Amino acid sequence: MFDSGVGGLTVLSEIRDRMPFENTVYFGDTARVPYGVRDLTEVRWFAYEIIRYLTRLNVKLVVIACNTATAAALKTAQRSFDVPIIGVIEPGARAATFEAQNRRVGVLATEATVRSRAYAKAISNIDAGIRVREQACPEFVPLIERGITEGPELESAAEVYLRPLMEDPVGAVILGCTHYPLISATINRILGPEVRLISSAGQTALEVGRILSRRGYLRRPTHAEDFGSPVYVCSGDPQEFAALGSRFLDEEIEAVAPAEVGSRRSDAPLLY
Amino acid sequence: MFDSGVGGLTVLSEIRDRMPFENTVYFGDTARVPYGVRDLTEVRWFAYEIIRYLTRLNVKLVVIACNTATAAALKTAQRSFDVPIIGVIEPGARAATFEAQNRRVGVLATEATVRSRAYAKAISNIDAGIRVREQACPEFVPLIERGITEGPELESAAEVYLRPLMEDPVGAVILGCTHYPLISATINRILGPEVRLISSAGQTALEVGRILSRRGYLRRPTHAEDFGSPVYVCSGDPQEFAALGSRFLDEEIEAVAPAEVGSRRSDAPLLY
Numbered sequence: 001m002f003d004s005g006v007g008g009l010t011v012l013s014e015i016r017d018r019m020p021f022e023n024t025v026y027f028g029d030t031a032r033v034p035y036g037v038r039d040l041t042e043v044r045w046f047a048y049e050i051i052r053y054l055t056r057l058n059v060k061l062v063v064i065a066c067n068t069a070t071a072a073a074l075k076t077a078q079r080s081f082d083v084p085i086i087g088v089i090e091p092g093a094r095a096a097t098f099e100a101q102n103r104r105v106g107v108l109a110t111e112a113t114v115r116s117r118a119y120a121k122a123i124s125n126i127d128a129g130i131r132v133r134e135q136a137c138p139e140f141v142p143l144i145e146r147g148i149t150e151g152p153e154l155e156s157a158a159e160v161y162l163r164p165l166m167e168d169p170v171g172a173v174i175l176g177c178t179h180y181p182l183i184s185a186t187i188n189r190i191l192g193p194e195v196r197l198i199s200s201a202g203q204t205a206l207e208v209g210r211i212l213s214r215r216g217y218l219r220r221p222t223h224a225e226d227f228g229s230p231v232y233v234c235s236g237d238p239q240e241f242a243a244l245g246s247r248f249l250d251e252e253i254e255a256v257a258p259a260e261v262g263s264r265r266s267d268a269p270l271l272y
Numbered sequence: 273m274f275d276s277g278v279g280g281l282t283v284l285s286e287i288r289d290r291m292p293f294e295n296t297v298y299f300g301d302t303a304r305v306p307y308g309v310r311d312l313t314e315v316r317w318f319a320y321e322i323i324r325y326l327t328r329l330n331v332k333l334v335v336i337a338c339n340t341a342t343a344a345a346l347k348t349a350q351r352s353f354d355v356p357i358i359g360v361i362e363p364g365a366r367a368a369t370f371e372a373q374n375r376r377v378g379v380l381a382t383e384a385t386v387r388s389r390a391y392a393k394a395i396s397n398i399d400a401g402i403r404v405r406e407q408a409c410p411e412f413v414p415l416i417e418r419g420i421t422e423g424p425e426l427e428s429a430a431e432v433y434l435r436p437l438m439e440d441p442v443g444a445v446i447l448g449c450t451h452y453p454l455i456s457a458t459i460n461r462i463l464g465p466e467v468r469l470i471s472s473a474g475q476t477a478l479e480v481g482r483i484l485s486r487r488g489y490l491r492r493p494t495h496a497e498d499f500g501s502p503v504y505v506c507s508g509d510p511q512e513f514a515a516l517g518s519r520f521l522d523e524e525i526e527a528v529a530p531a532e533v534g535s536r537r538s539d540a541p542l543l544y
Contacts, residue, residue, distance in 0.1 A: 078401035084375065090398065098486040103356065125397050126362065129350035214370040 001063035002027035002050045004035040006241065007141075007178035008065025009248035011088065014205035015063075016230065019212070021221040023228040025057055028245070030236030031261055035068040036112030047073035048080070049261060055083055060217050063208060064088065067109060067177060067200075071116040084211065091207040092174045092200035093122035099196040100171035103130045108161065108187070109176035111136040119176055133170060137161045141179050145244065149182045155190070158183070162190050172196040182248065235261040273335035274299035274322045276307040278513065279413075279450035280337025281520035283360065286477030288502065291484070293493040295500040297329055300517070302508030303533055307340040308384030319345035320352070321533060327355055332489050335480060336360065339381060339449060339472075343388040356483065363479040364446045364472035365394035371468040372443035375402045380433065380459070381448035383408040391448055405442060409433045413451050417516065421454045427462070430455070434462050444468040454520065507533040
């Protein structure tokens with residue numbers, strides 16, 4: 001799996017909770033984060049470069065654990081590679097169509113994801129009659145990356161973003177950014193218990209489990225403690241990745257392998 | 273739920289097996305069967321007329337139990353009516369993406385459904401890298417309606433239709449017509465145990481169950497024998513509907529109410 005940075009680690013965390021015997025490789029493209037401000041064609045090129053890297057490790061499934069890269073590259077990558085590839089948008093969209101009793105769904109996401117309308121399109125593919133209200137939340141990612149996941153500063157930002165979803169009440173709200181599971185308690189408290197909160201990260205992990213089990217791809221452990229090992233690779237500073245990433249994973253990241261992207265330097269692993 | 277004729281009763285049969293406490297209304301538009309040869313705009317008009325009829329009975333969910341009507345009317349009907357509406361294509365397509373280990377899927381359907389490319393599109397929405405081979409099987413429906421669901425005549429037709437799916441082997445085959453569950457044993461035998469056979473009827477019933485249970489819509493029986501009652505309505509000859517339909521439902525159809533479609537006659541229920 002890969003993401004532009006550390007956000008996708010919330011998806012990895014859910015996968016490791018549910019499928020502890022699987023071996024995983026997480027690639028954080030921290031040298032080029034954030035993807036949201038870049039041209040979609042450039043993001044697609046980055047995604048292809050990283051998927052090629054992952055396929056050389058003989059992975060059985062690739063998760064694009066990044067909303068922007070999913071919107072930019074999922075469909076064309078599925079056509080270009082033999083390995084099955086899933087993104088983070090469709091699983092959350094699908095869960096929302098089930099949960100939204102009043103057929104109104106809210107989506108909280110970054111500006112780039114909202115601009116792409118990817119969630120609205122995915123929901124319309126399943127039930128075109130569901131009304132979708134997408135809300136960009138530009139302050140959330142900077143706050144979360146500064147370690148602010150509760151308290152008055154987050155709450156006042158959240159209240160502004162959530163107001164439109166409460167005035168014309170939605171039945172379900174999708175956390176449409178991999179960073180947001182870290183602030184789900186605050187969002188949940190403001191929205192109240194009537195609104196179903198759907199984590200794209202959690203739903204994507206469920207989808208990974210469904211695909212691996214239905215296709216008979218789940219790893220068979222040889223004994224009860226034979227847990228899978230997680231490998232971490234990043235294109236930026238490994239120390240920074242480990243420090244910031246441990247908060248998203250809720251688990252200590254001990255070793256991070258460096259990877260060179262976008263150029264052919266001889267002192268680093270090559271991506272192509 | 274509704275269909276152009278009796279084929280959708282295989283979907284009803286699966287729904288009644290899984291959710292015996294639900295009350296159901298089945299509308300067979302037998303005065304205008306088959307839909308497959310008609311213009312899509314005309315089929316959409318028929319679908320709207322029947323959905324209006326069903327919504328006046330205060331149904332909580334509408335199933336378009338007909339591949340042609342799903343392709344013609346699902347998306348626009350979802351936008352036009354308050355009641356949730358599902359079709360028979362997406363559930364089968366989704367199951368196939370899970371089951372096809374080699375990412376090759378075959379679809380058996382009528383000529384109209386194959387022409388609409390509805391299954392290929394629905395599969396591509398989930399995994400654009402899956403190769404879909406759609407096979408029109410024009411002889412199946414007439415054979416099944418004559419009561420021929422096994423034997424040499426059916427087998428020789430099936431062998432011709434299935435050959436292309438076996439030469440470039442698919443991992444899963446969708447029975448993309450509501451009539452085909454009646455001949456699944458023959459198809460299964462020819463394809464062999466390696467190929468997963470997916471019934472659109474069965475998958476649609478599973479989807480109905482998921483929606484009703486997640487939204488809290490399942491009927492609560494007052495006692496163990498409080499089974500839901502099925503109501504049958506058709507626009508053609510009620511006796512013919514009962515006789516042919518009983519085979520598709522695998523259960524005796526006792527009473528069929530007549531309904532007038534497309535004109536305002538005073539001696540029959542009006543649809544608009």
